[in-house]
Amino acid sequence: MSFLGGLFSKEKKESLDKGLARSSAGIFEKLTKAIVGKSSVDADVLDSLEEALISADVGVETTIRIIKRIEDRVSRDKYLGAGELDRILKDEVAALLSHDHKDPSGEFSTPTGIKPYVILVVGVNGVGKTTTIGKLAAQFRKNNKEVVLGAADTFRAAAVDQLKLWGQRVGAPVINKGMNTDPSAVAFEAVEEGVRSGADIVIVDTAGRLHTKVNLMAELTKIRRVMQKVVPDAPHEVLLVLDGSTGQNAVAQAREFTKATEVTALAITKLDGTAKGGVVIGIADEFKIPVKYIGVGEKVEDLQAFDTHAFIDALFKKG
Numbered sequence: 001m002s003f004l005g006g007l008f009s010k011e012k013k014e015s016l017d018k019g020l021a022r023s024s025a026g027i028f029e030k031l032t033k034a035i036v037g038k039s040s041v042d043a044d045v046l047d048s049l050e051e052a053l054i055s056a057d058v059g060v061e062t063t064i065r066i067i068k069r070i071e072d073r074v075s076r077d078k079y080l081g082a083g084e085l086d087r088i089l090k091d092e093v094a095a096l097l098s099h100d101h102k103d104p105s106g107e108f109s110t111p112t113g114i115k116p117y118v119i120l121v122v123g124v125n126g127v128g129k130t131t132t133i134g135k136l137a138a139q140f141r142k143n144n145k146e147v148v149l150g151a152a153d154t155f156r157a158a159a160v161d162q163l164k165l166w167g168q169r170v171g172a173p174v175i176n177k178g179m180n181t182d183p184s185a186v187a188f189e190a191v192e193e194g195v196r197s198g199a200d201i202v203i204v205d206t207a208g209r210l211h212t213k214v215n216l217m218a219e220l221t222k223i224r225r226v227m228q229k230v231v232p233d234a235p236h237e238v239l240l241v242l243d244g245s246t247g248q249n250a251v252a253q254a255r256e257f258t259k260a261t262e263v264t265a266l267a268i269t270k271l272d273g274t275a276k277g278g279v280v281i282g283i284a285d286e287f288k289i290p291v292k293y294i295g296v297g298e299k300v301e302d303l304q305a306f307d308t309h310a311f312i313d314a315l316f317k318k319g
Contacts, residue, residue, distance in 0.1 A: 019296025019302065023274065024277070024314065024316065027052045031048070035083065041084075057278050093316075111236075116200060119202070119236070120239070121204065127243040132293070146200045148172060148190055149190070149204075150203065151186060184225075238264050239263075245270040265291075268291060268294050272297045
């Protein structure tokens with residue numbers, strides 16, 4: 001049994017509940033007020049629900065879709081009472097996100113038959129990108145995976161140094177060429193080292209500057225191209241890291257990066273200590289890109305493999 005399965009599942013749930021506590025409390029308080037004295041889900045209840053979802057930063061368009069789904073259900077199933085709103089809400093949000101990634105086992109794994117599995121990590125400075133890479137590496141190492149890290153954010157000395165520290169901490173080699181060097185050269189050598197050493201996973205950091213879309217696209221395209229000289233189908237995953245505590249600003253960042261490159265997975269960090277946890281729902285709904293990881297605390301284990309139903313249960317938790 002792996003570290004992240006079995007025994008850890010209870011701790012994972014507790015961590016998730018704790019991390020989303022502020023978001024959950026805000027929604028629960030508004031829903032409780034909405035249904036007091038109500039025998040059915042009427043327009044006033046739905047207005048209060050709409051307010052609760054928007055205040056949790058679910059986003060206007062996604063909130064409207066959720067309300068419409070609940071309206072349709074109430075219209076179809078006349079017997080539904082206000083006391084059932086919590087269950088209905090969970091059902092309809094889950095249905096809305098039915099396309100999303102689910103990993104109930106909590107395993108950090110990669111597809112079989114791909115070695116090394118190359119992950120290119122993108123995102124602006126300050127979202128927790130390099131820390132997320134370090135935590136990912138730690139989780140993979142606990143699952144007995146050999147990992148190589150590439151410090152291709154060569155515009156910030158702190159990013160290179162931070163990744164080197166993570167490499168030492170988890171026992172993963174870090175390919176770096178220092179400051180102000182060509183990021184694509186670092187990416188090339190990291191993938192090359194992954195192949196040479198027989199590593200399972202290569203994770204490459206990139207610069208977190210939201211410069212012009214043209215420059216961002218050119219830089220990421222070049223990194224892809226040089227990776228493919230070593231592994232023709234690399235990168236196998238482009239992971240966009242977003243700071244969930246920034247709410248709709250995270251949505252704006254997702255729009256910019258999805259225009260600049262093909263993003264295949266999302267990691268949403270810093271959900272602990274914020275009331276904006278609903279942003280995960282809005283982002284997943286708008287971009288139809290799997291949310292693969294969420295960060296709900298400072299510890300390595302607080303970077304969790306995302307599970308739609310566990311997340312919804314924690315977000316709409318009573319009391």
